[in-house]
Amino acid sequence: MKSYQLVDFGAPLRETDLPNPQPSGHEVVLAVRAVGVCHSDLHLWDGEYDLGAGKRLMLRDRGIKLPLTMGHETAGEIVAIGVDVKDRKVGEVCLVYPWIGCGHCRVCRIGLENLCMNPRCVGIHCDGGYSDHLVVAHSKYLLPLDGLDPVAAAPFACSGVTTYSALKKLGSIIDEEPVLLIGAGGLGLMCLTILKAMGGKGAVVVDISADRRAAALKAGALAAVDASAADAAEQVAAALGGPCWGAIDLVGSPATASLAFNALAKGGKMVMVGLFGGAAPWPLPLIPMKAASIEGSYTGSLAELKELLDLVRKGAVPGIPIARRPMSAATETLEDLRQGRIVGRVVMTP
Ligand SMILES: [Zn+2]
Ligand SMILES: [Zn+2]
Secondary structure, three states: OEEEEEOOOOOOOEEEEOOOOOOOOOOEEEEEEEEEEOHHHHHHHHOEEEEEOOEEEEHHHOOOOOOEEOOOEEEEEEEEEOOOOOOOOOOOEEEEOOOOOOOOOHHHHOOOHHHOOOOOOEOOOEOOOOEOEEEEOOHHHEEEOOOOOHHHHHHHHOHHHHHHHHHHHOOOHHHHOOEEEEOOOHHHHHHHHHHHHOOOOOEEEEEOOHHHHHHHHHOOOOEEEEOOOOOHHHHHHHHHOOOEEEEEEOOOOHHHHHHHHHHEEEEEEEEEOOOOOOOOOOOOOHHHHHOOEEEEOOOOOHHHHHHHHHHHHOOOOOOOOEEEEEHHHHHHHHHHHHOOOOOOEEEEEO
């Protein structure tokens, strides 16, 4: 089994060669067909998150152990199953639900394993898809692709379910009003296509990059506003054509969070997804005065990924731009992502 492993935070990934894994119990071994490179892999690579005000969250203090094979957007073909696996069989091509919890706590029992305090996420706490083989702890986390292209489907495991879950948190707002969407990177484009598939009214997108704004317009954004313009807030208000009832911040910096919060109408809601870093920029009295809801959204549940794949199978979700690269280009790809040189998504193949 050839893998590209994180052996030292910030250092180039190392190519390792280990014996192929054998599944036991409920485990399943997949031959990886496709693995998406996600922005959160950059944080993992760096080993830290910026919490603002000079504070940092160090991943080595949070149960992240090296060496680690990253990669949480993985699709592959089942090549071996454990003796207790009854629902999946060798040869099936599946998408891996990576946001696995302990299975016992309150959130796990109600199907929100993505919020578990003792997570076992694929590609974060256990080895993931930057490899030609992958072990998944239980067959229930495998969703058959039924003929869908694994390369196109891989990003649904993270950017797909993350944006789907964020959109669901806005409830009926998406059916009735255009929403404000901040960030037109891979997540933003994914969010636009899923919003369309859900029958939403559409979104006004904000981004600082002209290339990404153009990509957002191509993906169906109602308007694309330059976040660095002095009158960005006025342009957003004009493009929405009314109060902002729902906003999704896919960046998560103090600047984007203020832009979203300031745009909100009384009783409006913003969903925070991005992990760029920094401290909350809102004056506290404005939260009650606006009766604003600020909800964090972290990935999505297994049930949400199933719902999303059903939408995709119906053909309702057009693909986002995907660049294919060989897995040997993993380090270079992470560097390109850091430098903002990637529009859409990179999916690697062994
Ligand atoms: Zn991700
Ligand atoms: Zn749990």
